Amino acid sequence: NAGVTQTPKFQVLKTGQSMTLQCAQDMNHEYMSWYRQDPGMGLRLIHYSVGAGITDQGEVPNGYNVSRSTTEDFPLRLLSAAPSQTSVYFCASSYSWGRVGHEQYFGPGTRLTVT
Amino acid sequence: AQTVTQSQPEMSVQEAETVTLSCTYDTSESDYYLFWYKQPPSRQMILVIRQEAYKQQNATENRFSVNFQKAAKSFSLKISDSQLGDAAMYFCALISGGGADGLTFGKGTHLIIQP
Numbered sequence: 549n550a551g552v553t554q555t556p557k558f559q560v561l562k563t564g565q566s567m568t569l570q571c572a573q574d575m576n577h578e579y580m581s582w583y584r585q586d587p588g589m590g591l592r593l594i595h596y597s598v599g600a601g602i603t604d605q606g607e608v609p610n611g612y613n614v615s616r617s618t619t620e621d622f623p624l625r626l627l628s629a630a631p632s633q634t635s636v637y638f639c640a641s642s643y644s645w646g647r648v649g650h651e652q653y654f655g656p657g658t659r660l661t662v663t
Numbered sequence: 664a665q666t667v668t669q670s671q672p673e674m675s676v677q678e679a680e681t682v683t684l685s686c687t688y689d690t691s692e693s694d695y696y697l698f699w700y701k702q703p704p705s706r707q708m709i710l711v712i713r714q715e716a717y718k719q720q721n722a723t724e725n726r727f728s729v730n731f732q733k734a735a736k737s738f739s740l741k742i743s744d745s746q747l748g749d750a751a752m753y754f755c756a757l758i759s760g761g762g763a764d765g766l767t768f769g770k771g772t773h774l775i776i777q778p
Contacts, residue, residue: 581765590667590754590768591708598763606765636706640765652766654708 550574554639554655561629561662569624569658571639579642580622581652584608584635591638597622629662636660665690667757669769676745677777683730684740684772686755695759697731697738698766702752711753714738742774750776 555570573580578599583591583606593606597616611633613625622641626633639655666689676682688697699711714722714731721729726743742749755769 588770590770593765596763596765638708651710657706
């Protein structure tokens with residue numbers, strides 16, 4: 549198993565550009581989520597999905613879009629990049645959302661810089 | 664809203680000594696899990712230990728153990744026989760209810776191991 553994979557590992561964007569961060573998992577996990585990590589902060593939830601075709605907003609959703617057309621993939625789209633979106637982005641998945649405590653597996657992260 | 668607070672931005676310990684990292688939390692849910700994650704310089708998020716709120720017994724994983732004080736809403740991590748490889752950021756995290764809202768993280772504690 550590759551686990552949770554993210555591409556790219558690093559990205560530099562100019563203000564106003566759009567891009568998609570890719571996330572895929574091969575563990576047949578129902579639950580997938582996106583977090584961002586800023587200096588001096590813990591991770592904060594952006595969006596999550598409890599299954600294919602179902603997504604919802606987390607704590608900091610503004611400026612981001614997600615979709616979940618398959619169980620495996622959960623891309624995060626930045627619609628019009630802003631310097632405030634400079635951050636490290638983590639994708640995570642877990643077996644189920646219906647029971648708390650299932651371990652969340654994290655991808656390696658994407659470092660995004662918006663100039 | 665649930666919160667997680669880590670009051671120690673940085674801790675330092677001599678190799679082979681014991682160190683305790685503090686975490687307090689707040690949630691109105693009765694069903695929740697608490698976690699400690701380790702983030703080394705590679706930035707990969709690694710699960711260290713987890714504790715279910717209903718279990719009175721403190722969780723232990725090799726050199727890592729927790730002191731879970733439910734009434735005080737406290738969840739500290741003790742690392743025994745500290746090793747150079749333990750140097751990392753440590754995050755306390757909480758997931759509650761149905762788990763769909765993802766993890767709520769503290770801001771982290773930077774652990775330095777002095778050789």
